[in-house]
Amino acid sequence: MLKTLRGSDTASGIFLIVVGAITLAASMTIAEGAGGRLHPRTLPVAIGTLLVIGGAWLIVYARSRQYRDKEIDWPNRAGWRNWGVALVMMTLYATLMPVLGFILTTFIFVVAFIGYFGKFKFWIALAWGFGTVAFIYLLFIRLLQMEFPAGVFTF
């Protein structure tokens, strides 16, 4: 677990080196285009290099003596649970959207979120769910004629 900024900077440095290395590797496969003075890979290579060097600098500096360490304000156990539940809910919302349709998944998401985090009575969560999808339907779908994933129920 990354308890302090020293650890997080080291981890960030490793992450950035990996991203930079992948960028550099992918840049080598970029074909040459016609009409330009700069090869299309020039900027990606420059950015990849910067990420690798910067990432390495972060690691070195984090390990140096002059580094002023500080604890990261991580949540407690209940906070982590809430964080995870919220992220899973959002991920399911996005995953199920093309399957069940935007309106239905929005309704389920709003009701589930309010129900879990709000500890309100079920009918309050239900009312907010209905109100939200009614507003979205009237404004975005009917008035502005925007199209959202319809899903298997085609609405």
Place this chain on the structure above:
Amino acid sequence: MDAWTMLTQGFASALTPVNLLFALIGCIAGTLVGVLPGLGPTAAIAMLLPLTTMLPPAPAIIMMAAIYYGAMYGGSTTAILVNIPGEASSVPTAIDGYQLNQQGRGGPALGISAITSFVAGTIGVVGLTFFAPLLSQVALAFGPPEYFALAFLGLSLIISLSGRALVKGILAAAFGLLTAMIGLDPLTGVARLTFGQPLLMAGIEFVPIIMGLFAISEVLLNVESSVRGILTDKKIQWLPSLQDLKETWGAMLRSGFLGFFMGLIPGCSPAVTSFMAYDLERRLSKHPERFGKGAMDAVAAVEGANNATASGGFVPLFSFGIPSGPALAVLLGGFMMYGLQPGPRLMTEQPQLLWTIIASMYIGNVMLLVLNLPLVGMWARMALIPFPILGPLIVAFTFIGAYSLRFQMLDIWIVLLFGVIGYLMRKFGFPVAPMVLAAVLAKMLETSLMQSLVISQGSALIFFTRPISVVFMLVALFFIARGIWLQVRTPENVALEESDV
């Protein structure tokens, strides 16, 4: 006839009931469009364009123009209230506006935002009225080297936006630039960093990135600490105090002039101007340490720059028929639908129409102020909604905003991904603003660099041999050198002088 006489005639026409009605409809629609994240003025004008064909040209164009500058008024609302900047230009507003909202000062921040929008919008329209032909020459002087120098100057702001965490800020900016490199090369059309995925050919839009970094990460931060509401104290201040106005009037005027002049440059987005205005105010402020923690003058600077840029954009449009951005390009399409071609000939052949539109912009600005100030109280009360109810609404509207850009699920996944990245960046002390700024500027930077090198046959000296670009380059280099010098010399002082955002 002189400008005064033409303007008087324009007012006579703009004040007819039909023109007033359509200006009002445009202002209301613009405010709504601005408030809804993701739904920008470009899409709104494009959607309404076919409906306006049944109208005479004057009310139709008055309405479309009002949607455009009205959207600038509403853009700050969600940024201040729930930390959702619907557009890149609202990012600096979100940084300080949301902090003010958490301190129970969301109402005054919204009020200052509306008043500043009015002041800056009016500065822009006055400039348009009296100096359009003169100032439009500035727009014509801008070629690729000047655009590159401008983008470079914009990127140099990363130094001050990073505050204490300079290296982290530069790395965040590099990451932002990297996201903009994905897709087709702007000059040659070669696919880059797409890993064979056709979906990535069209690139990654920066709006979902911004929404994820701000809105979704905010939701994650709030649920982890079981926040019951953005504001739990029921005492909400609605309107700005005289002290607030006194503290911000300088920022309003400065950002109004800066925004107007930047708006003259075709392609200069309000996002660039708003970051520049934010940085300028921080440098001039007596309390730079407040920036990033809830500075009212920061909100004023950003909103002023936003609105004045929008007004300034009408100068090249009316003078030469050059649209400054996508929304004005659609508006240009509106002119063409009526067989009108904005430019020098429009000024001589259709002066009545042109001055009616300009006069309507003065009226529209007043309408927007009158419309928006009473709404402040209603919007400010949103902060009292319990977070478990507000949270899912933020997520749903963020997803709608992201999806409506290209109608692709990919953009929703980008929102989620950058939500987690934004959460980790905040925990790990990486400033978010440099990443946004770099992602916004990347396309302009790269395209203008490539075009400049084609013009100069590969010589980078072109940036130092043209008067406008050399000034921008030197100012940018000065900012970079000063920022690095301050970091190296006395990091502690930098920390005091410039807080990270």
